[in-house]
Amino acid sequence: MTDTPATAAETFPIERLREFSTRVFAACGVPEEDAALAAGVLASADLRGIDTHGVARLPQYHEMFEQGRINPRPNIHAVRESPATATVDGDNGLGLVVGPRANEMAMEKAERVGTGWVAVRNSNHFGAGEYYPLQGLPRGLIVWAMTNSPPQVAPLWGAEKMLGTNPISIAFPGMEEPAVVIDFTTSAIAFGKVEHAARKGATIPAGTAIDRDGRMTTDPREMLDGGALLPLGGDAEHGGHKGYCLAAMVDLLAAALPGANWGPFPPPFPAHLPEPPRSVGLGVGHMFGAFRIDAFADPAEFRRQVDDWVRTMRSTRPAAGTTGPIIPGDPNRRAEETRREHGVPVIRPVVEALERVAAATGVPFR
Template sequence: MTDQLVNGAPAGTEIFPIERLREFSVRAFVACGVPEEDAGLAADVLASADLRGIDTHGVARLAQYVEMFKQGRINPRPDIRVVRESPSTATVDGDNGLGLVVGPRANLMAMDKAETVGSGWVAVRNSNHFGAGEYYPLQGLPRELIVWAMTNSPPQVAPLWGAEKMLGTNPMAIAFPALEEPAVVIDLTTSAYAFGKVEDAARRGVPIPEGCAIDRDGRMTTDPNDMLNGGALLPLGSDRERGAHKGYCMAAMVDLLSGALSGASWGPFAPPFPAHLAPPARTVGLGVGHLFGAWQISAFIDPTEFRRQVDDWVRTMRGTRPAAGTTGPLIPGDPNRRSEETRRVHGVPVIRPVIEAMRRVAAETGVPFD
């Protein structure tokens, strides 16, 4: 299906079954030297993003990972090892591996520790971009666990009252299981706008919202290319009067917990992604850092009772009187869940620039796409 509105997608898209996109990702990673099991894990992270409508973090990222492998900036066969450990904590060195592999393995360790001793915390250094944040807490839902994930990232965001990139978008994600209602799934960046959405706007040739970015001279801009070419994103809140000091502080928290605590790089010294960005002149740690936390619900309360309370919370929020011109409050995770329900059946809409990027990946790796 091409050049029509499908599943809310604009003209100029093609619809692909998620299985086809996942299989292409697996084979592309294997062609880059990634072991097949790891390639499947990485492809699962991308497929989850595509299914749940996080189009900036699915196959749209594949060409960038492949280029990083091509330049030797990601280790396809890392020796992921624990360098410090207690019953409830660990620090993991990802050996400069693919974040889509290092992240899930560290998250699994945090969940296993939580099931053993009640909670688990795993800090990660020497990793790379770990994909869409919500993937990680979603893994805890079937295990009666609450999982919290965060990561620092390459500098794209100016600190409050700053005019240059010093912090990453530094996202965090957490999910709460319900009994009869859908889970509450929270995934947010600490910037006013996600960097992937800026890239997507540039691909589509559309502006970004006001109050999200500045150009190289520190002036507000809605042109995504202004931000990409020497500008910066703003902290969540955009300016002091709208609470940007809070977004700035949240970004600092994620940076210090993911970077300084694990021994990873932080702030402007985090390694760049995608591959066309030059590495920083100074290093302060090893690679990108993550932090995963997991809590066993039964360590605090009966899990069924907790789920009932989440049900009640969801229904109470949904019952809020709608604001004028709206249909009423959404529950965190609603848009992504609805996207997954639709895309599992009807396929994933992919815009032409991403399709062209996948064709370039096919040409470089020898993996058939068309």
């Protein structure tokens, strides 16, 4: 298929995108160390093929800073703590900073006492969920991350946005095989994929969204114009009740428990989304869990079991018309291998948005 102006992509080295993001965050008043940390979260998404959560999000973060919706220099602090747990207040900081700081706290607790669980309130969008469990792999930790988000999803049999896409992420290290990296939204598709499809003039899969009247649609613009995403599974006949329950679990653990806004009440992201009708807490909520493998099993033996699991799944007889099962994390790992060598493709609408950010901040993009 011939590229259209919306789908044509320009390729950039990942370090160029990381440097630009770092300097933009710094221009927004974010301290240098935090700016580099936030840019690293975006770069990880771009490298691993999660185009919806990489540099494409930078204009939206910039807009939030411009409107005074994010505190560039937050006092991130624990408001409740035990040796293995904490509730952290992010002071309305950039989620790309609050999230990694809280995740680090969970990992440090796990290294000291075997497990660590940190709930977060008063944060913002924390980037691609898989970033967080990936940080635990070189430390011999299994890390679990969840976050709620502004409403984009209708509850089962509902016709309006009442829940976030509420993703869940976790990773398991192998010995010789690549890690099993699980990262999924509890909605049928991620909201970022709807935005991406709208930019490209493409459709979204059937059974993933409804329009403002509650009718199924494959037009991303109809979903964005008053429609909603459906829970993972879609309708009840295809398991939509399971996605709905997963979304509820994340909402209650990651938001209600630490005192963040749940359901339809988190603050908008991107900034142009409607304001919630009321507040029931502080900002967006996250939950990070970490535990040492050696608290449960011999680490080497567990890694060998993960290897065996991976090889067993790969040996499954392929379904007709396929090359056989993939392992969770395979597409992202392959994307990283390619993009480290050849660069990151950025579609024209995103390039234009980044050029506008460059003009507004005085940070050169090229």
